[in-house]
Amino acid sequence: xxxxxxxxxxxxxxxxxxxxxDRVRVYPQAVQGPVRxxxxxxxxxxxxxxxxxxxxxxxxxxxxxxxxxxxDMEHGRLFFxxxxxxxxxxxxxxxxxxxxxxxxxxxTSLFGxxxxxxxxxxxxxxxxYMLVERWIEGDxxxxxxxxxxxxxxxxxxxxxxxxxxxxxxxxALTGGAWVMYFTDxxxxxxxxxxxxxxxxxxxxxxxxTFTTYLLAGWAREQVCTYMCPWxxxxxxxxxxxxxxxxxxxxxxxxxxKARGAGTGDxxxxxxxxxxxxxxxxxxxxxQMACINCGLCIDACDGIMAKLGRERGLIAFETVGNxxxxxxxxxxxxxxxxxxxxxMAARKPAQLLRPRTYFYAAAMALIGGTMLIGLASRHPVGLxxxxxxxxxxxxxxDGSIRNSYTLKISERRHNPDELAVSVEGLPPGSSWQVLDxxxxxxxxxxxxxxxxDGLAEYRLFVTTAPHGRPEEESTAVIIRLLSPGDGxxxxxxxxxxxxxxx
Amino acid sequence: xxxxxERDAVTDAVTGTxxxxxxxDGIRELNTPLPKWWLWTxxxxxxxxxxxxxxxxxxxxxxxxxxxxxxxxxxxxQDRAAQAAAAEPMLARLRAAEPAQIVxxxxxxxxxxxxxxxxxxxxxxxxxxxGGQGAPGFPSLAxxxxxxxxxxxEVEQSIRHGIRAPDDDASRTSLMPRFxxxxxxxxxxxxxxxxxxxxxxxxxxxAAAASRGAGVFAENCxxxxxxxxxxxxxxxxxxxxxxxWLYGGEKAQLIRSIAFGRGGVMPAWEKRLDAATIRxxxxxxxSLGGTEAAAQ
Numbered sequence: 001x002x003x004x005x006x007x008x009x010x011x012x013x014x015x016x017x018x019x020x021x022d023r024v025r026v027y028p029q030a031v032q033g034p035v036r037x038x039x040x041x042x043x044x045x046x047x048x049x050x051x052x053x054x055x056x057x058x059x060x061x062x063x064x065x066x067x068x069x070x071x072d073m074e075h076g077r078l079f080f081x082x083x084x085x086x087x088x089x090x091x092x093x094x095x096x097x098x099x100x101x102x103x104x105x106x107x108t109s110l111f112g113x114x115x116x117x118x119x120x121x122x123x124x125x126x127x128x129y130m131l132v133e134r135w136i137e138g139d140x141x142x143x144x145x146x147x148x149x150x151x152x153x154x155x156x157x158x159x160x161x162x163x164x165x166x167x168x169x170x171x172a173l174t175g176g177a178w179v180m181y182f183t184d185x186x187x188x189x190x191x192x193x194x195x196x197x198x199x200x201x202x203x204x205x206x207x208x209t210f211t212t213y214l215l216a217g218w219a220r221e222q223v224c225t226y227m228c229p230w231x232x233x234x235x236x237x238x239x240x241x242x243x244x245x246x247x248x249x250x251x252x253x254x255x256x257k258a259r260g261a262g263t264g265d266x267x268x269x270x271x272x273x274x275x276x277x278x279x280x281x282x283x284x285x286x287q288m289a290c291i292n293c294g295l296c297i298d299a300c301d302g303i304m305a306k307l308g309r310e311r312g313l314i315a316f317e318t319v320g321n322x323x324x325x326x327x328x329x330x331x332x333x334x335x336x337x338x339x340x341x342x343m344a345a346r347k348p349a350q351l352l353r354p355r356t357y358f359y360a361a362a363m364a365l366i367g368g369t370m371l372i373g374l375a376s377r378h379p380v381g382l383x384x385x386x387x388x389x390x391x392x393x394x395x396x397d398g399s400i401r402n403s404y405t406l407k408i409s410e411r412r413h414n415p416d417e418l419a420v421s422v423e424g425l426p427p428g429s430s431w432q433v434l435d436x437x438x439x440x441x442x443x444x445x446x447x448x449x450x451x452d453g454l455a456e457y458r459l460f461v462t463t464a465p466h467g468r469p470e471e472e473s474t475a476v477i478i479r480l481l482s483p484g485d486g487x488x489x490x491x492x493x494x495x496x497x498x499x500x501x
Numbered sequence: 502x503x504x505x506x507e508r509d510a511v512t513d514a515v516t517g518t519x520x521x522x523x524x525x526d527g528i529r530e531l532n533t534p535l536p537k538w539w540l541w542t543x544x545x546x547x548x549x550x551x552x553x554x555x556x557x558x559x560x561x562x563x564x565x566x567x568x569x570x571x572x573x574x575x576x577x578x579q580d581r582a583a584q585a586a587a588a589e590p591m592l593a594r595l596r597a598a599e600p601a602q603i604v605x606x607x608x609x610x611x612x613x614x615x616x617x618x619x620x621x622x623x624x625x626x627x628x629x630x631x632g633g634q635g636a637p638g639f640p641s642l643a644x645x646x647x648x649x650x651x652x653x654x655e656v657e658q659s660i661r662h663g664i665r666a667p668d669d670d671a672s673r674t675s676l677m678p679r680f681x682x683x684x685x686x687x688x689x690x691x692x693x694x695x696x697x698x699x700x701x702x703x704x705x706x707x708a709a710a711a712s713r714g715a716g717v718f719a720e721n722c723x724x725x726x727x728x729x730x731x732x733x734x735x736x737x738x739x740x741x742x743x744x745x746w747l748y749g750g751e752k753a754q755l756i757r758s759i760a761f762g763r764g765g766v767m768p769a770w771e772k773r774l775d776a777a778t779i780r781x782x783x784x785x786x787x788s789l790g791g792t793e794a795a796a797q
Contacts, residue, residue, distance in 0.1 A: 017519040021534040226536055390634030393790070396646040396743035403643070403790050434788060435604055456611065460790045 025147070026221055026279035028130060029140040029271075033298025039118060039127065046124050051173070054180035058082075061413035064452075071182050083374070084411065084452075095370040099363055104230075106359035108237035110351060111316065112244030116230065117293030122223050125174070125216035126277065129167055136163045140274060167217045168209070175208030221278035224291055231288045238286070240320035241350040245292050247272075247283040247314050250326040250342050254334060255283075258307055264334045265313050271303050272296035272314055282314055310339050321346040380416065380449060381409035382490035384459070384478050391497050397465045400498045404459040406433075408480070408490075410449035418490075419444040419483045420459065424476035425496060428464030433457050440483040447480075461496060468498050592777040600653035600783045610784060617785025620778045624770065633789045637749055638765055643789040646745035648737045649673050651793040655734075657783040663769035664737070672769055675736045680721065681760035688760075690717050695755040701730040701742040702750070 056068035058081055065072065070079040078085040078093075085092055104115050117123060137143050137159050146156055179201055180188055191197050197205075215223055224231065238244060247266075256263025266283065273281050275295045280287055282296045300314040328345035329338040387403040395401055410416060419440040422431045431445070434457065438446035447457050459478070463469065479491040513520050513531055520529040553559065557567040566572055591612050595603060603609040622631065628639040635641030640648060649659050659673060666672040680686040686694070696707050697714030705711040719728065725738040732740035739747060747765075748758050770779060786792060 017532065018534055020537045020540050022537055222536065222538065226539070387632060389630065389632030390641070390643055393634075393641065393643045394744060395644055396740065396745050398744040401644075401790065434790065435610065458788050458790065 023222070024279060026277065027140040027144050027274075028277045028279075028295075029274040029299075030134055031275040031295050031298045031302070033295075033301055035294035035298045039293065039295075042118050043124050043127055046119060046121075047128065051177050054177060054185040061452075064413070065184060067184060069181060070184075073182060086409070086411075088409075092370060092373070095366050098366050099370075102359055102362050102366070105237050106356060106363070108234055109239065109242055109353075109355050109359065111292075112238065112242055113230075113234055113290070113292035116224065116291040117245075120291075122215060122228070123277075123291060123293065125170075125212060126220050128170065129216040129220075130277070132166050132170070133163055136166065164217070167213055171209040171212035171216075172205070174212040175205040175210075178208045179204050221289065224278060225289045238319075239353075239355070241318050241353055243316040243318055243349050244286055245282060245290065245294050245297065245314065246286065246317040246319075246322060248312070248317065248322065248325065248342070249283070249285075250322070250329050251338055252283065252313050262334055265304070265309055265336065265339070267303065267307065269303055271299040275299040286319075309336065310343075312343075318349050321349075377411070378490060379411045380418070380480060380490045381411075382478065382480055382492045383407040383409075384492045384494045386494055386497075392499060394499065395462065399463050399465045400468060401460055401462040402496050404461070404478070404494065406447075406457040406459050406478070408447065408449055408455045408457065410451055410453060410455065413451045415451050416449040416489075417446050417483055418449065418480040419446050419486075420457075421479045421481055422459075422461050422476055423479065424474060425461065425463060426467045426469055428467040429462065430464075431459060431461045433459050440481075444481070446483055463498070469496060472500060473497050592775075595777045595780045596775075598780070600657055600780060600787070603780060603784050604653065604787060613781040613784035614788045616778070617781035617783070617788075620774070620782050621785050624774065625782065628767075633786060638747065640747055641745070641791070642786050643791050644745055645791050645793070646740065646743060647734065647791070647793070648732075648739055648747075650734045651791060653783055653787060653792060656786055656792060657779060659767070660779050660782055661769065661771040664767040665764055666766065666769040669769035669771070673737055675725070675738065675764075677725075677738075677758065677763045679760065679762035682762070686717065686721065686759070690714075691756055691759050694718050694722065694759060695752055698730065698741050698755055698759075699752060702744065704750075706752075 053069050054067065057066050058068035058079070060066060060079075065079060067079065068081055070077075072079065076087045107114050133143070137146065146152070146159075149156065152160070176188075176192070182204075183201065188197075188201070191201075219227075252264045252266030254263055255266040255268040258267045272283070273279070273296075275298070276282070277293060277295065278289045278291055280289045282290060294316065297314045297316070301311040304311050304313055324345045324347065325342035329342040332338050332341065383406070385405040385407065387405070391402075393401040393403070406420070408418075417438070420431065420433055421444055422429070433445040433447055436445050436447055436457070438448075440446055447455070449455050461476070474496045475493060476496045477491055477493050480489045481487065482489060512518070513529060516531060519532045521532045523530040555567065556569045557571055558565055558573075559567065594609060595613055595616075598606070598609060603613050621629075621633070625633070625642075629635055629642055630639070633642030635643075640646075645651065647655070649655060649664070662669045662671040662673065664673050665675075678685060681688060681691050693710045693714035694717040695714065696705055696710040697712075697718050699705050700708075700711040718726075718730070722730070725733055725736045726741055727733055727738075730741035732738050739745075744750075746754070748754055748763055770782075774782075
């Protein structure tokens with residue numbers, strides 16, 4: 001039952017909270033560990049792919065671009081290695097987007113927001129920007145100290161300006177690389193060096209330079225917490241068995257000094273908070289601003305190792321195991337003694353669950369459909385558009401003619417000659433293709449396809465003067481045949497209309 | 502601040518954030534403060550709007566065009582001029598080529614059909630119908646029955662100078678007389694000759710009247726329509742033996758045509774359309790399928 005309470009307007013406490021919140025600046029600290037290493041490797045792979053892919057070459061037919069991955073807007077072609085996608089086949093792009101979406105759903109239900117923490121461009125570029133920031137300005141404490149200074153001296157200004165200059169340079173490279181996916185990369189570089197870049201290209205480079213600088217340099221975690229819709233509905237993907245970055249409160253609480261009695265393993269050193277790129281405290285549990293990057297795991301493990309305690313106070317852990325370990329250790333007083341029985345109460349994470357089966361099935365279905373579609377693509381495609389005005393033409397001798405526009409696509413790069421055949425009409429019917437003079441031995445008109453393009457022909461189908469079809473609307477099949485062996489290359493069904501008597 | 506019951510009612514215990522007071526099934530709506538940069542972005546859009554009002558026409562008063570002097574009409578004119586300039590090389594090639602040459606060249610033909618389709622919809626479809634299917638009194642351009650000739654050059658001539666166009670001396674001209682209205686034939690003779698005309702396409706109902714009408718036809722009609730009614734394109738006289746009837750082939754319609762005459766008018770388009778457009782129209786009509794090859 002839903003009920004809506006009237007807002008308690010003018011309640012004095014209601015006005016205490018400010019309408020707008022100040023930004024809390026985050027100064028993430030450098031950290032070392034296996035998660036950080038994995039993130040560096042993924043960062044290098046992602047950025048390497050992004051910057052290098054436009055430079056890959058791929059041998060194609062003469063006159064075709066030799067760029068391995070190219071979105072050719074001008075000619076309406078998408079080149080991906082050996083594939084050439086036409087605008088009519090945008091459903092392959094739809095399939096990719098579906099695969100991407102379901103893939104993220106699946107990854108989230110298995111391992112929490114690993115996409116956000118490891119592979120999202122916002123995270124990757126922010127990581128890169130933070131690295132540059134650390135190189136130039138120093139680590140967390142140095143940066144905080146500088147930002148708290150009432151006045152900056154020349155050195156401070158120098159570092160700040162140097163950092164922003166480096167950021168803008170990275171942003172410009174990012175914007176430039178983006179444009180290279182849409183144009184010939186070496187040619188664009190030559191144009192840039194010769195200062196002869198078209199305004200449109202320059203505009204796009206500028207746009208992506210600006211957004212990269214703004215989002216990775218300034219906005220950072222604000223993108224994840226305020227702009228991105230994904231944190232809002234991630235809860236729907238997570239369940240008892242999702243391995244998300246979690247604080248083992250059953251082990252850590254109550255927090256206290258390292259040598260304090262009756263305290264858990266957490267010494268409240270705040271290392272996990274200091275390294276967090278979004279500034280959250282993982283000890284408060286799963287929360288919207290946590291991007292699951294796992295840097296707090298490395299930070300905490302480092303502290304635990306120094307203290308000689310078990311690692312894994314913060315770990316990739318399921319909600320189910322947190323509850324099980326909590327229940328198993330509730331009777332044991334807080335302290336190192338809780339660790340072994342708590343860990344023993346855990347069960348291995350259940351990776352194969354109904355929802356992961358469902359995601360796998362959905363991805364297999366979509367991927368399989370795309371593969372079958374790609375494998376069964378015909379080099380020649382045929383479409384017949386019936387003239388709808390007039391529906392039919394009455395000729396002087398009383399015969400009836402229907403007119404069609406044939407659209408014949410040819411994927412290969414050499415023209416093909418094909419005979420046009422029309423089936424389904426009474427004997428005596430004939431057909432002509434406008435402005436073709438060629439015919440095969442049985443008198444069928446022969447058309448020529450347009451290499452890597454669409455050819456349009458007008459087809460006129462005429463009945464004999466007294467050989468009208470029985471039905472007002474007759475199903476006919478138009479076929480394209482090899483003139484040599486008569487093998488069918490493409491066909492399409494359409495109708496033939498005649499007047500009421 | 503004391504933790505009064507009122508405060509609990511409006512503050513969420515988990516986050517410590519105030520709630521709006523809205524509650525659904527025990528779930529309260531948090532009143533999370535907006536980030537300040539969001540507010541500044543909003544102010545920036547207001548500033549952008551103010552700048553826009555100054556630079557671009559925003560006040561609905563004639564002449565208030567903004568500092569940049571932009572007008573939508575001016576921009577459209579520029580676009581059209583740019584398009585016309587871009588199309589000019591192709592139009593020049595179309596002007597220079599005979600219709601038959603355009604038809605023989607796949608590239609020119611494709612451009613001419615595409616441009617002709619638009620020009621046809623603008624200028625011709627009002628009478629001849631979209632797709633040239635025709636209507637009573639307005640000939641179909643898709644069939645193979647031509648009053649004044651169906652070769653490309655003849656079609657182009659008809660478009661340029663029109664049919665019975667009063668303002669063009671080169672217009673195709675002829676007149677179907679008003680045989681009964683002007684007292685040349687009696688009503689009975691008109692009936693007989695109509696029966697004869699029906700017999701030309703094998704549809705006579707009254708053989709006696711048809712044979713009486715043969716004589717009337719020979720005296721009055723054959724000079725234009727031919728002895729066997731096969732028509733004469735010099736005169737724009739239709740073939741009376743085929744299945745295509747411009748004004749209808751029923752007997753009553755034939756009687757009306759004979760008694761009161763016919764004379765449709767088509768404007769001379771040479772004065773209204775440029776040569777390239779007329780070429781494109783000719784080739785477009787050719788693509789409808791009814792035109793005749795030059796050799797025939």
